Every structure is written in C-alpha cells, then in structure tokens.
Amino acid sequence: MTRRGWCPGALRPMPAGDGLLLRIRPHGGRLSQSQVALIADLASEYGNGQIDLGSRANLQLRGVREARLPELQAALAEADLLDGDQAAEARRNIILTPFEAEGALGSDLLSALETGLRRGPDLPAKFGFAIDTGPFSALQDASADLRLEQSPEGLILRADGMERGEAVKPQTAARRALQIADWFSRQSGARRMRDLVARGQLPPLRQEIAKPDPVPPAVFLRREPFLFAAFGASTAAALAGLDTGLRLTPWRAVLPEGLPKEVTADWLCDPASPVLRISACTGAPGCSAASVATRDLARALAPLLPKEGAQIHISGCARGCAHPGPAALTLTGREGCFDLIENAKASDPARRQGLEADEITELIRGPYAAQL
Ligand code: SF4
Known part of the structure; x- marks a missing residue:
C-alpha cells in the first residue's frame, strides 16, 4: 500500500501491493539515451515492467523483488542514478524546467543546489525546490516550497505561497535558497512552506519583485512534442521503444530530446486527449x-x-x-x-x-x- 508520510526513493523503496516501489530521481529530470534504455531493462528484469511517471519529474519502478534489490541499486549507481545515502536522496527534491537548454542558468543552479543539499539541512520528506528559469514561467503549479524563477526584472527566490520574491544573483542564488531551507528546518512542526506562509510565519526573504506571470500548461504543452502517459502509468516497452534521451516533467509527460524511434500506443501525443x-x-x-x-x-x-x-x-x-x-x-x-x-x-x-x-x-x- 502507499504508506502515509513515506516518500520512497531508490535507496528506500516502499512496500506496495505489487512488490517494492522504487523511485528514481534523475538529476534535473534529464535522462540520456543510455539511461532510458537501462531503466527500461531494469524495470523488466527486476520489477514487473510497470513504470510510473511522477508529478515531480521522476520515475517509479513497480513490483521490484526484495531479494534482487542490491543488484538493481548497483546498476543504478553505475549509471549515476543513485545518491550516496538515504538522507541525501530524500533531500534532493528538485524540479528543473524542461524548457531550458543544457548548460544554461538552470543547470548551474541545479548543480549548486544538489551539492549544497548533500550536507543538509534535514527537511520534511516532501519539501522541494523548483528551478523555473526557462523562457517562460512553467512550474508555478508544480509542487515546490522554494522557487528560483526568472522574472522580467531578473532572477528571484520566492517562497511558495508568497506573491513576491527576493532578487538574487545567479552565483549566490542556490546558497540563499539553502539558507532559507535551513531556516525552514528549524520551524517546529512545519511540513510545507505554503502552510507556514498561510499562518503568517514568513521566511526571512525580502519581498522585492513580483512573481512572473505563469503560462498555463494547456498552452505550453501544445508547443513541444510531449508524449503523455495516461494516469502517469507507462511501461518498460513504451520507454525502450523511444530510444532517445528524455526530459521528465511534472505533467505525467516526457519530452524526447531526439526523434523517437518508436512511439508505442501507450503514449498519447495530443494534450487534449x-x-x-x-x-x-x-x-x-x-x-x-x-x-x-x-x-x-x-x-x-x-x-x-x-x-x-x-x-x-x-x-x-x-x-x-x-x-x-x-x-x-x-x-x-x-x-x-x-x-x-x-x-x-x-x-x-x-x-x-x-x-x-x-x-x-x-x-x-x-x-x-x-x-x-
Ligand atoms: S494509491 Fe490510491 S488506493 Fe492507494 S493509498 Fe493512495 S489513494 Fe489510496
């Protein structure tokens, strides 16, 4: 069963009705062609072939057999898909916009946040970050507690639930986000930033710049060749057929980085389906x-x-x-x-x-x- 408060990982899989549920958090939601092929193989070899697309741009392998878990984890580690320990894995909840080119500002912020989060702070299981630095604001509906956003007036750090954020420089933005996360970790009983803000317990962030106007998913999901999985449920075969690198997203959809070899009937191409x-x-x-x-x-x-x-x-x-x-x-x-x-x-x-x-x-x- 899906256990309340249990946030599964690859190092901390969750028992479910069909075996262990193992969540893989690719760095920045990006998977290379070889990682996609490997995950499809692993889902068939060690699980029941079912793969869930999560709402935080991650993947879940279902039906994993406990006896073979160490082999599966070793294969993930070799492909740079496993964290060093359970605590570091649990903290690395970061969604990166899929609309930004590799090597742009978002990649630098991701890398700096990931490095900082290896050392702490201890955060509630669902606490997360969104890096929304693409050409338009896409992630405002995605689950996150601290948001780095590109506004027309510059880069801002904004707490979820607040209308304005603090102007930050690219070089120090991740460090400032980690300071606020540390502040959050010291607020007794707090689980999500939005709840804290709603009760008037505001983080020590300057409210300098208004959040950018969001573009609704119904608009931007039509602009790129996203592939959608009904109910977020995909399969090893559906993934293997694509034979290309992928960007994972919070919308139960993937964005292929190249031309997919085979788009099986599991994938839906029309966001209006x-x-x-x-x-x-x-x-x-x-x-x-x-x-x-x-x-x-x-x-x-x-x-x-x-x-x-x-x-x-x-x-x-x-x-x-x-x-x-x-x-x-x-x-x-x-x-x-x-x-x-x-x-x-x-x-x-x-x-x-x-x-x-x-x-x-x-x-x-x-x-x-x-x-x-
Ligand atoms: S996955 Fe569905 S059935 Fe299972 S605990 Fe969650 S809501 Fe209930």
Missing part, C-alpha cells in the same frame, strides 16, 4: 489500501468524455494520493464500490454512495454528461 482529464491513483491490485480497480474504471470512462471539459479523479481510497485537491467529479473507492463526490476532494462527503462501475458509466452518459 480526454483520457488526460482523468487522474487515477494506482488502486487495486497495485495498492493494498484499495478495494477497487481505479484504472479499469478510468479506461471505461475515457471514451465517454467530450473533447473538452472538466476533470475527473478516481481514487482507490479517501487519501487521494494522485490528486489531493478537488475535482469536478471524484470517485472514491470504499468496500469494493465507489462514492461519488462533486466539486471536492476524495475525502469529502459523497453525494452518492456504493456505486458499481456500470452505474457510474450510466451516470456519465446521462445526468453528468452536461457537467463534464
């Missing part, structure tokens, strides 16, 4: 907390949705791992059936309870058709 409006957690049987097969229902509902419309979330239980926020329609599994929740999140009160999958498809065809 209705199936991409459905999010679904692992559900049964991969997660032992679930009593329902979330993705089976998602696949059944996808063809019924119009080209444009609202978002549906299907959650195996009330935790809502894959989409903690509200959705127009949330279907939450409970005791083998689904509860239907409108304009709220997976744990909120249900409008209808105990629905079978075929009852839900009838509702989507009928009374809910106009809302979706």
Whole structure:
C-alpha cells in the first residue's frame, strides 16, 4: 500500500501491493539515451515492467523483488542514478524546467543546489525546490516550497505561497535558497512552506519583485512534442521503444530530446486527449489500501468524455494520493464500490454512495454528461 508520510526513493523503496516501489530521481529530470534504455531493462528484469511517471519529474519502478534489490541499486549507481545515502536522496527534491537548454542558468543552479543539499539541512520528506528559469514561467503549479524563477526584472527566490520574491544573483542564488531551507528546518512542526506562509510565519526573504506571470500548461504543452502517459502509468516497452534521451516533467509527460524511434500506443501525443482529464491513483491490485480497480474504471470512462471539459479523479481510497485537491467529479473507492463526490476532494462527503462501475458509466452518459 502507499504508506502515509513515506516518500520512497531508490535507496528506500516502499512496500506496495505489487512488490517494492522504487523511485528514481534523475538529476534535473534529464535522462540520456543510455539511461532510458537501462531503466527500461531494469524495470523488466527486476520489477514487473510497470513504470510510473511522477508529478515531480521522476520515475517509479513497480513490483521490484526484495531479494534482487542490491543488484538493481548497483546498476543504478553505475549509471549515476543513485545518491550516496538515504538522507541525501530524500533531500534532493528538485524540479528543473524542461524548457531550458543544457548548460544554461538552470543547470548551474541545479548543480549548486544538489551539492549544497548533500550536507543538509534535514527537511520534511516532501519539501522541494523548483528551478523555473526557462523562457517562460512553467512550474508555478508544480509542487515546490522554494522557487528560483526568472522574472522580467531578473532572477528571484520566492517562497511558495508568497506573491513576491527576493532578487538574487545567479552565483549566490542556490546558497540563499539553502539558507532559507535551513531556516525552514528549524520551524517546529512545519511540513510545507505554503502552510507556514498561510499562518503568517514568513521566511526571512525580502519581498522585492513580483512573481512572473505563469503560462498555463494547456498552452505550453501544445508547443513541444510531449508524449503523455495516461494516469502517469507507462511501461518498460513504451520507454525502450523511444530510444532517445528524455526530459521528465511534472505533467505525467516526457519530452524526447531526439526523434523517437518508436512511439508505442501507450503514449498519447495530443494534450487534449480526454483520457488526460482523468487522474487515477494506482488502486487495486497495485495498492493494498484499495478495494477497487481505479484504472479499469478510468479506461471505461475515457471514451465517454467530450473533447473538452472538466476533470475527473478516481481514487482507490479517501487519501487521494494522485490528486489531493478537488475535482469536478471524484470517485472514491470504499468496500469494493465507489462514492461519488462533486466539486471536492476524495475525502469529502459523497453525494452518492456504493456505486458499481456500470452505474457510474450510466451516470456519465446521462445526468453528468452536461457537467463534464
Ligand atoms: S489513494 Fe490510491 S494509491 Fe493512495 S493509498 Fe489510496 S488506493 Fe492507494
């Protein structure tokens, strides 16, 4: 099952319903052609061939067998995909914009942050950084606590939840971000920056420059040849077929760095595909907390949705791992059936309870058709 508070890594895999779940954090979300091929091989050899694309530009191998974990970790270490120890791995939560060229400012900031984070501070498991220094602001919706952003007035360091940030120089920006992370680590009971800001406990950052105007994902995801995985679920075969370097992203999509050799049917090329409006957690049987097969229902509902419309979330239980926020329609599994929740999140009160999958498809065809 997906355990509350457990942030898996490659050195600290998490037990799940289908074996160990092992999260790989490629540096800056970049994978070379040979690393892509290696990960596809390892997912088949040591896992069940299922690969999740995470919302923090990382990958998860599923169904890994415990007895073979040391061999798998050794192979990852050889390919520069493993940290030195569990603490350093846990701290290295950094999303780099996929829209910046190799060797540009973002790469330098990434490298400086990674170096600094090897030594500390001790941060909550989900605390993370976003480096949004591409030609436009793309990462404001991605999960992060401290953001280095390129604004029209220069580089800024901004705490998540604040409208303005401190003007920083490229040479000292990472050091300043680490100072603020250190300050955060000393605030008792704090887990995320946004929560601290919401209760008026502001970090010691000058509020000099307004955050840049964000460009919505619906706009920029059309500009580049992204490949999307429905529900973030991909496979070793789908990855191996591409045979090119990849940039991972927070949008359950990859950006190939070259021309893919083979784009299997697992990949979706159209960001407007209705199936991409459905999010679904692992559900049964991969997660032992679930009593329902979330993705089976998602696949059944996808063809019924119009080209444009609202978002549906299907959650195996009330935790809502894959989409903690509200959705127009949330279907939450409970005791083998689904509860239907409108304009709220997976744990909120249900409008209808105990629905079978075929009852839900009838509702989507009928009374809910106009809302979706
Ligand atoms: S929300 Fe889904 S993935 Fe998370 S614990 Fe519940 S069933 Fe498992």
